[in-house]
Amino acid sequence: MRFLMYEVDNRASANTPPSPALMAEMGKLIEETTKAGILLATGGLGPNPTRVRSSGGKVAITDGPFTEAKELTGGFALVEVKTKEEAIEWAKRFRKIVGDGESVIQEVFGG
Amino acid sequence: MLQSVAVTAADAHRAIDAVWRIESPRLIAGLTRIVRDVGLAEELAQDALVAAVEQWPESGVPDNPGAWLMATAKHRAIDRLRRDARLERKREEIGRELEAAQKMATAVPERGGDFGDDLLRLVFIACHPVLSTEARVALTLRLLGGLSTEEIARAFLVPESTVAQRIVRAKRTLTAANVPFEVPAASDLEARLASVLEVIYLVFNEGYSATAGDDWMRPALCLDALRLGRLVAELLPREPEAHGLVALMEIQASRTKARVGPAGEPILLLDQNRGQWDQLLIRRGLAALERVEALGGALGPYALQAAIAACHARARQIAALYDALAQLAHSPVVELNRAVAYGMAFGPAAGLELADALVSEPALKSYHLLPSVRGDLLAKLGRPDEARSEFERAAALTRNARERDLLLERAAACSRS
Numbered sequence: 001m002r003f004l005m006y007e008v009d010n011r012a013s014a015n016t017p018p019s020p021a022l023m024a025e026m027g028k029l030i031e032e033t034t035k036a037g038i039l040l041a042t043g044g045l046g047p048n049p050t051r052v053r054s055s056g057g058k059v060a061i062t063d064g065p066f067t068e069a070k071e072l073t074g075g076f077a078l079v080e081v082k083t084k085e086e087a088i089e090w091a092k093r094f095r096k097i098v099g100d101g102e103s104v105i106q107e108v109f110g111g
Numbered sequence: 112m113l114q115s116v117a118v119t120a121a122d123a124h125r126a127i128d129a130v131w132r133i134e135s136p137r138l139i140a141g142l143t144r145i146v147r148d149v150g151l152a153e154e155l156a157q158d159a160l161v162a163a164v165e166q167w168p169e170s171g172v173p174d175n176p177g178a179w180l181m182a183t184a185k186h187r188a189i190d191r192l193r194r195d196a197r198l199e200r201k202r203e204e205i206g207r208e209l210e211a212a213q214k215m216a217t218a219v220p221e222r223g224g225d226f227g228d229d230l231l232r233l234v235f236i237a238c239h240p241v242l243s244t245e246a247r248v249a250l251t252l253r254l255l256g257g258l259s260t261e262e263i264a265r266a267f268l269v270p271e272s273t274v275a276q277r278i279v280r281a282k283r284t285l286t287a288a289n290v291p292f293e294v295p296a297a298s299d300l301e302a303r304l305a306s307v308l309e310v311i312y313l314v315f316n317e318g319y320s321a322t323a324g325d326d327w328m329r330p331a332l333c334l335d336a337l338r339l340g341r342l343v344a345e346l347l348p349r350e351p352e353a354h355g356l357v358a359l360m361e362i363q364a365s366r367t368k369a370r371v372g373p374a375g376e377p378i379l380l381l382d383q384n385r386g387q388w389d390q391l392l393i394r395r396g397l398a399a400l401e402r403v404e405a406l407g408g409a410l411g412p413y414a415l416q417a418a419i420a421a422c423h424a425r426a427r428q429i430a431a432l433y434d435a436l437a438q439l440a441h442s443p444v445v446e447l448n449r450a451v452a453y454g455m456a457f458g459p460a461a462g463l464e465l466a467d468a469l470v471s472e473p474a475l476k477s478y479h480l481l482p483s484v485r486g487d488l489l490a491k492l493g494r495p496d497e498a499r500s501e502f503e504r505a506a507a508l509t510r511n512a513r514e515r516d517l518l519l520e521r522a523a524a525c526s527r528s
Contacts, residue, residue: 034341035341036338037339037345040395080334080337083129086132086133090133
């Protein structure tokens with residue numbers, strides 16, 4: 001089973017670049033998940049997203065940053081595990097490192 | 112109310128399963144380093160699991176479940192040593208184990224610490240040549256894959272008691288042979304690693320050969336093997352064959368969806384819909400192959416098989432690129448190149464079909480490469496007479512003497528076959 005994990009609200013680091021200590025902890029977690037053979041892809045997301053919205057056949061482009069809460073920020077990880085609980089367990093470990101905020105886990109089909 | 116309690120307990124058990132899958136290999140590896148007996152280490156780890164199953168549904172999963180399991184296993188170890196001491200076992204043995212217990216008080220592996228060496232030692236113990244292949248497979252899945260005896264039995268379609276017995280015997284054999292907990296010396300590494308990779312690929316193939324309707328534990332073996340392979344490759348980053356096996360498995364696994372039809376019937380490589388190939392796994396496989404090549408030296412058997420599989424993947428990519436080119440800039444010559452690409456990607460019949468459509472094309476009337484390509488495809492299809500006349504026609508059309516010789520040689524070869 002594949003799951004995409006991403007942050008929807010990372011209050012702790014939304015306005016400040018990650019500290020070297022946090023980066024080191026993240027590096028360890030990435031190494032650990034790579035060694036465990038479950039991390040298929042991961043990356044950080046840039047700060048200025050662009051929205052592409054379609055309505056009534058028209059497509060509208062809006063450049064960020066967006067001020068609403070729950071904006072997708074931070075990073076993502078695509079993992080391959082046997083159960084959803086396993087993905088949750090890794091997400092817990094991620095959250096312990098990054099501090100306050102919220103991550104979302106969704107199963108990826110067709111991957 | 113009762114029902115919601117039941118659901119919560121089930122949730123807790125699934126959470127424990129997940130933690131176990133993640134933590135058990137390092138837990139057993141860490142314990143083996145301390146007690147120097149993989150069988151005892153595994154029993155202690157199981158004791159810790161039982162404690163977790165008893166306590167976590169009430170208390171919740173602890174903040175650092177790996178450390179909790181390790182601490183609990185160590186308490187059990189000390190309990191056991193005390194109990195065993197009362198049984199008046201041989202003094203020498205007790206002394207050794209007490210020494211181990213003392214070590215335990217100081218050697219507390221921290222989370223995120225370097226557990227890699229212990230894991231690697233455990234890999235080499237589980238795949239030790241004193242064990243039969245079947246025993247190696249069962250022990251590896253049990254100790255490093257975090258699979259239960261029941262799961263292994265379901266995956267390999269054998270009774271649970273058979274697997275349990277294999278594991279018990281394997282552990283006994285290791286103890287009797289006094290197999291040390293160590294990474295083999297450089298002179299031994301190649302042969303010992305081959306034994307490890309063999310076990311992993313065997314697990315992969317068992318999963319890959321699963322058919323529709325099989326227990327889901329069977330296809331899941333592919334994932335277990337991929338995880339183990341990636342682990343070993345990360346622990347031995349300078350071993351080309353470890354990366355070669357990972358490359359081979361990633362590329363083969365990329366075809367999982369395309370290799371079975373809607374009714375569960377197998378679809379041969381050449382007939383598969385390449386759009387269903389998992390591009391992410393192909394890229395991962397190619398990246399692993401690049402690591403092999405970067406390490407230099409002659410390719411080993413896994414790397415070679417991976418390289419062949421990669422060529423198939425690339426042949427499809429080339430065919431797809433010609434499809435795109437033919438749409439943008441259609442020409443008889445592009446079409447002929449597309450026929451060659453199709454011949455490689457989908458087999459000579461697919462290539463010939465495209466090439467045949469060009470026979471009446473006026474622009475290619477005196478173009479020697481058209482009969483040359485058709486000759487090659489016909490020869491591959493086992494139609495030597497037609498192939499020979501095509502090669503002869505091509506030879507008559509070319510103005511390059513060397514090319515003519517080559518074409519006549521191929522025509523002659525057709526007569527001989």
